[in-house]
Amino acid sequence: MLNIALFGPPGSGKGTQSKYLIEKYNLAYISTGDLLRAELAAGSDLGKQVKAVMDAGNLVSDELIVQILEKKIKSLENVKGILFDGFPRNLVQAYILTGLFSKLNTELTCMISLEVSEDELMGRMLKRAEIEGRSDDKPETIRNRFKQYREKTQPVEGFYEEIGKCYKVDGLGTIDEIFDRICEVIDRL
Ligand code: AMP
Numbered sequence: 241m242l243n244i245a246l247f248g249p250p251g252s253g254k255g256t257q258s259k260y261l262i263e264k265y266n267l268a269y270i271s272t273g274d275l276l277r278a279e280l281a282a283g284s285d286l287g288k289q290v291k292a293v294m295d296a297g298n299l300v301s302d303e304l305i306v307q308i309l310e311k312k313i314k315s316l317e318n319v320k321g322i323l324f325d326g327f328p329r330n331l332v333q334a335y336i337l338t339g340l341f342s343k344l345n346t347e348l349t350c351m352i353s354l355e356v357s358e359d360e361l362m363g364r365m366l367k368r369a370e371i372e373g374r375s376d377d378k379p380e381t382i383r384n385r386f387k388q389y390r391e392k393t394q395p396v397e398g399f400y401e402e403i404g405k406c407y408k409v410d411g412l413g414t415i416d417e418i419f420d421r422i423c424e425v426i427d428r429l
Pocket of ligand 1: 250272274294295297298299301325326328329333376385
């Protein structure tokens with residue numbers, strides 16, 4: 241299996257690149273953010289529990305993330321690999337992912353980290369807020385999401401660096417340029 245965790249700060253283009261990657265490599269796609277937004281839209285109990293946390297730009301508890309992940313993974317059949325977008329978001333989740341893959345008798349192939357400066361990202365996120373109107377794209381929420389990223393998510397990169405699975409990719413440029421850089425990494429593996 242080709243299992244990839246796409247990593248990077250909010251607004252770094254993970255969602256956009258994911259769409260192209262799952263098509264090219266025929267992968268199942270798991271975005272914990274999308275799964276949570278689907279729960280919100282459905283007005284489920286879980287959705288109600290996470291709304292305030294997401295609106296503030298904080299991380300949802302690991303227990304709830306495991307619940308939605310297990311539900312999603314159970315629904316997958318005959319997949320060639322999985323692309324994770326927005327997961328793992330902290331070190332506990334990195335260990336959870338290792339456990340999940342071992343249950344599936346497979347392992348993470350690589351973690352690809354999109355590198356973009358915070359200044360560039362802030363501009364992109366504010367623009368996205370205008371277009372998509374996501375409730376967690378308000379300036380103060382965006383700032384908190386970056387803070388959460390620096391404090392809780394950034395250490396995950398070190399975890400994968402230590403085991404030789406972290407590949408950094410320049411996240412500045414056109415969508416095609418960035419996609420080519422990511423594919424180069426995957427194809428080398
Ligand atoms: P995203 O679409 O990945 O930027 O996620 C949007 C929001 O969903 C985040 O700001 C968090 O509140 C929540 N979220 C998404 N994925 C996770 C995760 N793996 N762990 C905790 N919270 C998450």
